[in-house]
Amino acid sequence: ERARLARLRHTPAVTLDGERVELHANIELPVDAVAAVEAGATGVGLFRSEFLFMNRGGELPGEEEQFLAYRAAVEAMRGMPVTIRTVDVGADKPLDRMSASELRHEHVLNPAMGLRAIRWSLAEPSMFRQQLRAIYRASAFGKVRLLIPMVAHLSEIRQILESVKKVQQQLTDAGRAFTKVELGVMIEIPAAAVMLPLLLQHVDFVSIGTNDLIQYTLAIDRADEAVAHLYDPWHPAVLHLLAQSIAQSRAAGKSVSVCGEMAGDPAFTDILLAMGLRSFSMHPSQIPSVKQRILRADAARLARLMPDLLVSEDPQRDAELAFSLQKGVT
Ligand code: PEP
Numbered sequence: 231e232r233a234r235l236a237r238l239r240h241t242p243a244v245t246l247d248g249e250r251v252e253l254h255a256n257i258e259l260p261v262d263a264v265a266a267v268e269a270g271a272t273g274v275g276l277f278r279s280e281f282l283f284m285n286r287g288g289e290l291p292g293e294e295e296q297f298l299a300y301r302a303a304v305e306a307m308r309g310m311p312v313t314i315r316t317v318d319v320g321a322d323k324p325l326d327r328m329s330a331s332e333l334r335h336e337h338v339l340n341p342a343m344g345l346r347a348i349r350w351s352l353a354e355p356s357m358f359r360q361q362l363r364a365i366y367r368a369s370a371f372g373k374v375r376l377l378i379p380m381v382a383h384l385s386e387i388r389q390i391l392e393s394v395k396k397v398q399q400q401l402t403d404a405g406r407a408f409t410k411v412e413l414g415v416m417i418e419i420p421a422a423a424v425m426l427p428l429l430l431q432h433v434d435f436v437s438i439g440t441n442d443l444i445q446y447t448l449a450i451d452r453a454d455e456a457v458a459h460l461y462d463p464w465h466p467a468v469l470h471l472l473a474q475s476i477a478q479s480r481a482a483g484k485s486v487s488v489c490g491e492m493a494g495d496p497a498f499t500d501i502l503l504a505m506g507l508r509s510f511s512m513h514p515s516q517i518p519s520v521k522q523r524i525l526r527a528d529a530a531r532l533a534r535l536m537p538d539l540l541v542s543e544d545p546q547r548d549a550e551l552a553f554s555l556q557k558g559v560t
């Protein structure tokens with residue numbers, strides 16, 4: 231089994247009909263990049279930078295500490311892309327010591343809909359620029375991509391681009407090296423999925439965060455046990471938003487990836503391939519089993535099943551039936 235997994239690690243993820251698929255890793259700390267390389271990841275699709283900010287008492291990491299962490303991840307990936315997401319704090323990922331503006335919002339009723347992720351970063355401009363400077367400085371050591379969580383408004387992208395411009399000028403003035411960094415946004419709020427063609431005109435890539443996209447589409451708190459049975463990735467509305475987002479990104483010539491739990495669950499590999507997805511990001515431990523599904527898949531045949539599945543009353547049942555039939559293993 232170990233030998234088989236080791237062989238699999240060096241096998242590129244290519245479907246039976248020759249479609250190449252990127253399998254990237256989700257990491258929380260730079261040391262996780264080691265496991266990512268060992269699992270055969272071809273990049274980091276999601277570095278959840280908020281883990282540098284959590285569980286550390288009062289002190290938040292400054293530019294230098296962040297830079298060292300990002301550089302460590304970039305160097306561990308040896309030239310493969312590292313997608314660093316700016317802090318996604320709030321809601322399920324609170325800071326120990328909230329900043330001044332966060333404290334003003336201490337008693338919010340719906341933290342999932344509150345001042346979190348990019349909203350928090352834009353409310354803390356000096357903290358945001360500090361993080362951007364650390365990310366840009368790391369770009370001198372490998373291929374860095376910048377990913378923004380929970381975007382819902384075009385005005386947020388405009389503000390981000392302004393901060394980026396300012397930070398680039400600051401680094402240039404300080405004689406700090408940096409290279410081109412692609413800008414991407416996460417699609418995890420239905421509004422962003424619905425207006426994706428507009429967003430795509432301003433960004434280089436998108437990454438679909440299905441964990442939150444499902445939560446906000448179905449109005450199901452992803453951490454609430456009482457409604458966990460209604461948290462359904464197979465819900466037709468979720469599939470519809472996913473299929474549409476992947477198709478629109480591809481049509482715009484922009485790279486699109488899924489980095490939520492669906493990407494790392496082999497039960498969804500076939501349907502994501504059917505939608506045209508060619509980039510998955512997941513916990514490193516999931517890479518071998520997702521790769522095995524890809525190696526056995528015929529992407530063109532899967533794609534032909536998609537129109538029927540999008541109008542199905544029970545997509546999960548119909549997908550399982552259709553996918554097993556097309557493999558001839560009923
Ligand atoms: C997501 O929402 O799918 C995602 C990848 O981000 P997180 O799970 O960190 O909220």
Ligand code: MG
Nearest residue numbers: 418439441442
């Ligand atoms: Mg999310």
